[in-house]
Amino acid sequence: xxxxxxxxxxxxxxxxxxxxxxxxxxxxxxxxxxxxxxxxxxxxxxxxxxxxxxxxxxxxxxxxxxxxxxxxxxxxxxxxxxxxxxxxxxxxxxxxxxxxxxxxxxxxxxxxxxxxxxxxxxxxxxxxxxxxxxxxxxxxxxxxxxxxxxxxxxxxxxxxxxxxxxxxxxxxxxxxxxxxxxxxxxxxxxxxxxxxxxxxxxxxxxxxxxxxxxxxxxxxxxxxxxxxxxxxxxxxxxxxxxxxxxxxxxxxxxxxxxxxxxxxxxxxx
Amino acid sequence: xxxxxxxxxxxxxxxxxxxxxxxxxxxxxxxxxxxxxxxxxxxxxxxxxxxxxxxxxxxxxxxxxxxxxxxxxxxxxxxxxxxxxxxxxxxxxxxxxxxxxxxxxxxxxxxxxxxxxxxxxxxxxxxxxxxxxxxxxxxxxxxxxxxxxxxxxxxxxxxxxxxxxxxxxxxxxxxxxxxxxxxxxxxxxxxxxxxxxxxxxxxxxxxxxxxxxxxxxxxxxxxxxxxxxxxxxxxxxxxxxxxxxxxxxxxxxxxxxxxxxxxxxxxxxxxxxxxxxxxxxxxxxxxxxxxxxxxxxxxxxxxxxxxxxxxxxxxxxxxxxxxxx
Amino acid sequence: xxxxxxxxxxxxxxxxxxxxxxxxxxxxxxxxxxxxxxxxxxxxxxxxxxxxxxxxxxxxxxxxxxxxxxxxxxxxxxxxxxxxxxxxxxxxxxxxxxxxxxxxxxxxxxxxxxxxxxxxxxxxxxxxxxxxxxxxxxxxxxxxxxxxxxxxxxxxxxxxxxxxxxxxxxxxxxxxxxxxxxxxxxxxxxxxxxxxxxxxxxxxxxxxxxxxxxxxxxxxxxxxxxxxxxxxxxxxxxxxxxxxxxxxxxxxxxxxxxxxx
Numbered sequence: 001x002x003x004x005x006x007x008x009x010x011x012x013x014x015x016x017x018x019x020x021x022x023x024x025x026x027x028x029x030x031x032x033x034x035x036x037x038x039x040x041x042x043x044x045x046x047x048x049x050x051x052x053x054x055x056x057x058x059x060x061x062x063x064x065x066x067x068x069x070x071x072x073x074x075x076x077x078x079x080x081x082x083x084x085x086x087x088x089x090x091x092x093x094x095x096x097x098x099x100x101x102x103x104x105x106x107x108x109x110x111x112x113x114x115x116x117x118x119x120x121x122x123x124x125x126x127x128x129x130x131x132x133x134x135x136x137x138x139x140x141x142x143x144x145x146x147x148x149x150x151x152x153x154x155x156x157x158x159x160x161x162x163x164x165x166x167x168x169x170x171x172x173x174x175x176x177x178x179x180x181x182x183x184x185x186x187x188x189x190x191x192x193x194x195x196x197x198x199x200x201x202x203x204x205x206x207x208x209x210x211x212x213x214x215x216x217x218x219x220x221x222x223x224x225x226x227x228x229x230x231x232x233x234x235x236x237x238x239x240x241x242x243x244x245x246x247x248x249x250x251x252x253x254x255x256x257x258x259x260x261x262x263x264x265x266x267x268x269x
Numbered sequence: 270x271x272x273x274x275x276x277x278x279x280x281x282x283x284x285x286x287x288x289x290x291x292x293x294x295x296x297x298x299x300x301x302x303x304x305x306x307x308x309x310x311x312x313x314x315x316x317x318x319x320x321x322x323x324x325x326x327x328x329x330x331x332x333x334x335x336x337x338x339x340x341x342x343x344x345x346x347x348x349x350x351x352x353x354x355x356x357x358x359x360x361x362x363x364x365x366x367x368x369x370x371x372x373x374x375x376x377x378x379x380x381x382x383x384x385x386x387x388x389x390x391x392x393x394x395x396x397x398x399x400x401x402x403x404x405x406x407x408x409x410x411x412x413x414x415x416x417x418x419x420x421x422x423x424x425x426x427x428x429x430x431x432x433x434x435x436x437x438x439x440x441x442x443x444x445x446x447x448x449x450x451x452x453x454x455x456x457x458x459x460x461x462x463x464x465x466x467x468x469x470x471x472x473x474x475x476x477x478x479x480x481x482x483x484x485x486x487x488x489x490x491x492x493x494x495x496x497x498x499x500x501x502x503x504x505x506x507x508x509x510x511x512x513x514x515x516x517x518x519x520x521x522x523x524x525x526x527x528x529x530x531x532x533x534x535x536x537x538x539x540x541x542x543x544x545x546x547x548x549x550x551x552x553x554x555x556x557x558x559x560x561x562x563x564x565x566x567x568x569x570x571x572x573x574x575x576x577x578x579x580x581x582x583x584x585x586x587x588x589x590x591x592x593x594x
Numbered sequence: 595x596x597x598x599x600x601x602x603x604x605x606x607x608x609x610x611x612x613x614x615x616x617x618x619x620x621x622x623x624x625x626x627x628x629x630x631x632x633x634x635x636x637x638x639x640x641x642x643x644x645x646x647x648x649x650x651x652x653x654x655x656x657x658x659x660x661x662x663x664x665x666x667x668x669x670x671x672x673x674x675x676x677x678x679x680x681x682x683x684x685x686x687x688x689x690x691x692x693x694x695x696x697x698x699x700x701x702x703x704x705x706x707x708x709x710x711x712x713x714x715x716x717x718x719x720x721x722x723x724x725x726x727x728x729x730x731x732x733x734x735x736x737x738x739x740x741x742x743x744x745x746x747x748x749x750x751x752x753x754x755x756x757x758x759x760x761x762x763x764x765x766x767x768x769x770x771x772x773x774x775x776x777x778x779x780x781x782x783x784x785x786x787x788x789x790x791x792x793x794x795x796x797x798x799x800x801x802x803x804x805x806x807x808x809x810x811x812x813x814x815x816x817x818x819x820x821x822x823x824x825x826x827x828x829x830x831x832x833x834x835x836x837x838x839x840x841x842x843x844x845x846x847x848x849x850x851x852x853x854x855x
Binding site (some may be wrong): 003005006010012013014016019020024026027028031046073074075077078080081082084085086095099101104106107108109110111112113117133136139143164167168172173192194199200210227228229232239242243246249250254257259 | 281519
């Protein structure tokens, strides 16, 4: 009886794993089949208005990139504060909790917030609004990784630094952060991968444009928003372009993730 | 330099607080006209963008109560069309003092809750199966690559899940269960598939914190694998596993893009699970661009509700299960 | 033969390893005696012990060769436990050969449930029977007085020494024939260690015991027989007094006197 229950359980677990993997495999398969079918050089050399994706891919990367460039110092500094300056105070715990709350806030809510403080006052969607939304989504992720990674730095290392007469600032910058560099870098890459695939917070902050633009003060081309628009169009060709965009987006996210993994493994061993 | 650095890091940490506080306040301020107009009754009002005579405003709660009970609001389809009319006539409405528009959040709230529950119903057993399979059953030559694959899948943008749901999974489900290719059921299932890798990866991590020696000592007493997992592994990793479920719940609840494609986006209760309906994030995603005045304020009210809901979910998770030492 | 177990020319190779970790070990486990295994780390003493209830088999791919005979309940014939294949047989084997680990391993349940757990697995259903065995086991493990008021508390709230005695109580509740101790005191303080050692000398009355220890004094204090292992081989096996007083092999003498290891 016990053995039969055990056998059934093992079969169920394996089956559950197979079912889960089947659906995930199905998604990847469709994505590759549909995405590759529409992949051509034209996708990279033409803007959306001419049937390509050049402007929206570049636009998505610019917005995520700018958000990352602003998010890195803020996120790392806040993480440094939590580990190096905050100590075990209630305030530190509170900020840690806040950061976790922000990390799990629905991204669409961040979008509404930015809409209210940027888009309504300025009267139009803009790249900066998109950047701000992505920045808000990104910072708590970087804070969390920095916090976790700095925690792994041995106390002795800090003490040794102080003992040879280095200031707290020098110890933090030259010893602690350097020690945790690989982990933080991975965290940043994963955070970038996370925001580059975001759609909801961009829908009405950056909007999306069919034309080439590098001017963040105006409506900005976005790959994800364009995928959403294309996929819901009646025109077959548009839908096909949407799939190609989806494929490229996923490929980009997965590659960044793999690089992030590789970076952290490489340094640890 | 020393001092500047310290101040900067304090400032950055403070910024987190500022952003969160600002989000709450701004949402509240923007929602204020709607909150004043509809009060808490907004949460149980089923109509969306329907005009009613102002005289009847006092009896509004009463009339909404009647509607709450029934799924088949015959005006459902009309609502949908009305919505666009309202938008065009917005200015007229404002000058017209004898009628006002009524907005209620019950349909999207119910849709959000049910799609999330369906997602949990299916994702929990499968994700646990995967987690157990990876941590306890598969040999490491299988568990390693599959584990990495699961983690990578957890990072796929949600819009991909939505798109796949619209073109492949929705029709597939409709061919089995009948009904629409976009429905509450499809939305719930797509959400389930979306959170499975996330939940499985987190649970797997929790399960692998169980010391080998503890498991061995259960085997050494003659326990089977099932018994070891049920009596030792799960109880030991309980906090982490429940934490992963709550986080997944929060993720499914606040998810926009995976649902936007497949839930239908109409203001109507789903009488059957195969009927289309709506969810809070989807209402937000679809209606912002074409709203202004009161109808815009209503959306902020809705966003505030979602924000508070997610706040509660993460609060529960943090309070009970995710205390980091 | 009054041997409870007999390891015969055992060779054991870990999965994927080029060379065997045990190179033809032979060893008797005499009935109602304490047999200690000593040797420097990596000598294979734990590997040997973990073969004796086949806990190695949780991780497939290891290779056994030779035989480990276990006395059948009839008291005459022997069964080679390496010939067991069915899961039910393995479960039965582990109930007959109990094991205590390097660190206390209280299950995430109450003190009472920890002890009752093995009983429930082996099919004891009556509450009264379970209650009785739980109490007796805790008494035998010299823990009853300390925990009788809080049987329904989580076992993880006990001190390290108490937890280890709980694990022993848990093992003897199943009335095994052999108990394997894998460095049971390596995570404990001296006082708790002493308590465990005393208990082992009492347990000898009813059980056959094999203990792996890194602590030579411990082996000298509590065991009847001692085996000295080095690099996967049994260098010398004899009565404990002989091993410590007049070892016949040079290597044993060097190890005992602290010249290497």
